[in-house]
Amino acid sequence: MTTPRAAPPSAPPPVLPAVPALYETEIAHARVAPVRHALRHRTYMWLVDLDDPPVPPRPLRPLARFDPADHFDGDAPTLRAGLDACLAAHGVRRADGRVLMLAHARVFGHVFNPLTLYWCHDRAGRPVCVVAEVHNTYGGRHTYLLHPDAQGRAETAKDFYVSPFLDVAGTYRMRLPLPGDRLDLTVQLRDTDGTRPLTATVRGTRRPARTGTLLAAALRHPWSTAAVSLGIRRHGIRLWLKGLRVRPRTAPAPAPQEGTS
Structure with a gap:
């Protein structure tokens, strides 16, 4: 079992952002490659303390629920327990400090998180690791354990089937700085031949997690998580019409994950 990597003792701990927050x-x-295609989608996401996820007033609870069943294996009693089991599976002791999670909440009984990020810290507030949890539209879930540098950059081999038009091959290069007033994430796939077939970015502006802010976001982006799922499928059809064909799934069969019950 490996020991979590932390910043040198002399390095001052970072100032962690106040949570919960909306972006x-x-x-x-x-x-x-092999064809050019771009998409843009506006939505909103939450940054929350994994040990203290927000619970909106009762009339607004259908707009934001954080359910342990929607993450990791789906069978942990709490989000923190799910993360601890994930870290143990990667051979890492639990992060004993704050963990900040960036994710979509369940909205009107539906949730789909293509990417959930967990910034893990020790008791002194120093970064330990980042866990990137990936869900695909086939019901699969997978986690990557990352140790970003001071600029939030990390690299890991791709070993999970996501897009039906891309093989399970290549390397992800990521830039995942902890969100502050701005959210600025990048994930780039680099193929084995050196090409860069796909680049994904998430940009956002922090908003206070107040009742009015949540209502405004929900009105601008009705049933936001369902819109994410539908958008992925719509663009998949467009890519198919452009001539791309589905690649066989070479990864193990996934487990159910969307959590729509």
Whole structure:
């Protein structure tokens, strides 16, 4: 079992952002091979303390629920327990400090998180690791354990089937700085031949997690998580019409994950 990596003792701990917070976001995907295709989607995401996820007033609870069943294996009693089991599976002791999670909440009984991020810290507030949890539209879930550098950059081999038009091959290069007033994430796929077929970005602006802010976001982006699922399928049809064909799934069969019950 490995020991979590932390910043040197002399390094001052970072100032962690206040949570919960909402981020008005624009998600963009740009494909350059084998065909060019770009998409942009506006939505909103939450940054929350994993040990203290927000519970809106009762009339607004259908707009934001954080359910442990929607993450990791789906069978942990709490989000923190799910993360601890994930870290143990990666051979890492639990992060004993704050963990900040960036994710979509369940909205009107539906949730789909293509990417959930967990920034893990030790008791002194120093970064330990980042867990990137990926869901695909086939019901699969997968986690990547990352140790970003001071600029939030990390690299990991792709070993999970996501897009039906891309093989399970290549390397992800990521830039995942902890969100502050701005959210600025990048995930780029680099193929084994050196090409960069896909780049995804998430940009956003922080908003206070107040009742009025949540209502405004929900009105601008009705049933936001369902819109994410539908948008993925719509663009998949467009890519198919452009001539792309589905690649066989070489990864193990996934487990159910969307959590729509």
